[in-house]
Amino acid sequence: MRTRTIERTRLVPHTVDGVTEMVLDREKIEVPAPPRDWDQLVRTAVTAGAIVLVAASLAWTTASIGDLLSAVTIAVVAYAAAVAFDASWIMCMGVEWLLRYDPERAQVARRAGRWALAVSMGAVFAHGYLIADTWVIGAVGAVVSALAKGGWSMAMRVHARPLDPRTQQWVAKRRAALDGKLAMIPIRRELQRGEAVIDAELRALGALADSGSADPDQSGQSADSPAPDPHPTATGPMTIKDAVRTAVDSGIRDPDRVLAYVRKVADANAREDTVARYIRLAG
Incomplete structure (x- = not known):
């Protein structure tokens, strides 16, 4: 039986000069080693293989389409634009993975990824056909991207955890409630900013109206009328x-x-x- 060594620690009493304290005691012991998890090893190998395929496809597509586009523009711009062809469907697959528990939204990313893959394969095929003047080379080159996407799709299926219909509905309702709360955060901020703008506008207009309606000629004021309130009204x-x-x-x-x-x-x-400081700030 295979074993492995582990270190175990525990608190034990230790007495020095009649004073006892709890101290850590470390010891190494042999315990049975768990059996090798071949499923996890295969899953890791599949994932690593998919990553290698995607990297190889990205390099091949960039080189092929970049060489094709360099006939009409400078090489730097051509190869930079060529990256977008494979990067598009790779991004779509990333979005599909993130939305794996939301089938309706993931379907949009899946369809977009297929269209992006078709465009990328068409461009690689065109490069091979124009350079070698034979459709075989173009077709073989185009298949590289299809193999990479297929490998990554298989890796996603290995890691997928499908939900039954009832659990899927439960997850959808919980996510909808949470998404509603998250969406209200920027909405509330926007409403508060709008209310602040309206409040500032009304205060500014009110101050202008008060200053514009003041009567400079006070000679017609009745002597019996009460004196104006020297303080503004508290609201x-x-x-x-x-x-x-x-x-x-x-x-x-x-x-x-x-x-x-x-x-x-x-x-x-x-x-x-304190009042003087606020007066300076208000001024």
Whole structure:
């Protein structure tokens, strides 16, 4: 029987000069080794083989299509554009893997990958046919991409964990609820930004209306009419900062008057330096 050595640690009492403490005791023991997991080894080999095939296909397609396109443009641009042909269906397969538990969305990526593969194979075939003047070389070159995609598809099937219809519906409902919560995050931010813009616009228009409606000629004012309120009207519970902003927006600039207004509507113990700092920020 195969064995393997492991290190085991445990707490044991140890006494020195009559004082006992719990210390770690390490010992190496032999335990039976588990049998080799051949399924996992084969699965790893299949995955590694699929990666090698995809890398070889990408290199071959880039070289072939790059050589074809270099006839009409500079080589650097031609080979850079050639990368897109195989990279397209490789990306589609990556998306298909990420959406493996959402068959409806994965179907779109699967179809797009097949079209991208067909375009890539057609371009490689055209290169081989034009260069060698024979369709055999073009067909053989085009098959490289098909083999790579087939190998990667098999690797995905090895790692796939199919769900039964009921579990699939459960997953879909849970994902829909979670996606709804995630989607509301940017929506709420957008609504808050819009409300802030509207609020700033209304405050600006209100300040302009108040300054424009002031009557410079006060000679016609009745002596019996009450004197105007030197402080703006409080609209509800306010912080010191809000109170300072309201006073400044209402045209009050004198620090003492602003301080008196803040102590009246916000905080009776508001500090003078705090109010002065908010006045500078508001100005």
